[in-house]
Amino acid sequence: MMKHTELTLHFVKGVPRDLAPGVLYVSMEYGTVVHSCCCGCGHEVVTPLTPTDWRLTFDGETISLWPSVGNWNLPCRSHYVIKNNRVAGAEFWDKARIEAEQKRNKTAKAKFYAQSAEPILPEQCELPQLAAAVPTRNMPKGLWAKLCRLFG
Template sequence: MKMSLQYKFVEFIPEKVEEGILYVSIEYCTAIHKCVCGCGNEVVTPLSPTDWRLTFNGKSITLYPSIGNWNFECQAHYWIRNNNVEFAGHWTEKEIRLGRENDLERKTEYFDMPDIPKEEPVIQESQKSTIWQKISKFFRL
């Protein structure tokens, strides 16, 4: 079964989300659509380096990675590529758990701050060397 979605760029997500439309708010880094299985649930996909990435080529939209509606009864799993919906295989409970663990690990890695070098101690005015002291020290070596 071939299915496609239209897209609409909006500032705010409408109160009534229509079937077959992917609403995209660049201002709020969010995309939303009704689950493509027909269950009626609204699927929110945050756009960020650790969530979904949106590609718009001027004619069509792609979301990456796939959408796994694991919290819905339907547990629909699919890709949105060039406005087309491509159904993916059903995941087991173990695959869902591993996928969630990988997602958490990726987010933790991304947001984990690298070690910040300690600041140099502040030299108080009395500890600063004058130019003559530096020259003198240079010649004593």
Template sequence: MMRHKRLEHRFVEHIPEILGPGVLYVSMEYATAVHSCCCGCGEEVVTPFTPTDWKMTFDGEAISLKPSVGNWNLACRSHYVIDRGQVIEADPWTDEQVEAERRRDKAAKARYYGATTVERPPAAAVTSTAARPKVGFWRRAVRWLGGGR
């Protein structure tokens, strides 16, 4: 049973060290939402916004996250949907369902992001922007935040 039936959202730049119960902290700067597990166990739940992870919608009043939040690595193994701030308990998953989802997620990431390392040709060999390797989302984010070159 879910202890928190509703999450109040707070837009923040940095996620606080101590999470308030029933609060969904949303950092647009870091494309992430964090909350204390809605079952009440107190564990931190991180939902990154990426093309292969969660999508966040804000309608001016409330926030929704898609897909559902499945806390398979937590002792509680809670599973719920956050829809317009409401926490809707979802059916538990079997170990087989969790493993199937992990395989699907890994395959989706491999399709979207491609290889994790890119062989770069010598600088003199690069003659056009089309020949340059694509820069990934996280590397662009780090550069944008001033942490990379």
């Protein structure tokens, strides 16, 4: 049973040192959502917004986080879903399932970041509008690669 079943949404630049219970702090600048554990234990829960961690959906009034929040490293080991600012307890995960998910997550991160770290060469980038407007003879390769990443 969750102590906090509904969260108040606060968009912030930086997360306050002391978290108010039942408040979901969203820092778009730092790509992070932070709150006090919804079970009521008081521990800080940080959910980074990245392609391999959590995704935030904001409908103009409420937010949802996906996937579920599993506090496996906290003493409470709570597990819940946040949808439209509401908190719903999720099923208990045993140690084997937690370890399997942590391994899958680590593998997914390694694969994602290994792919995104590969350099992009100018010939791999198709920028027809930019290519006609910007001469590439004297352009440093570093700048060209940044442009490819930006528009590619």
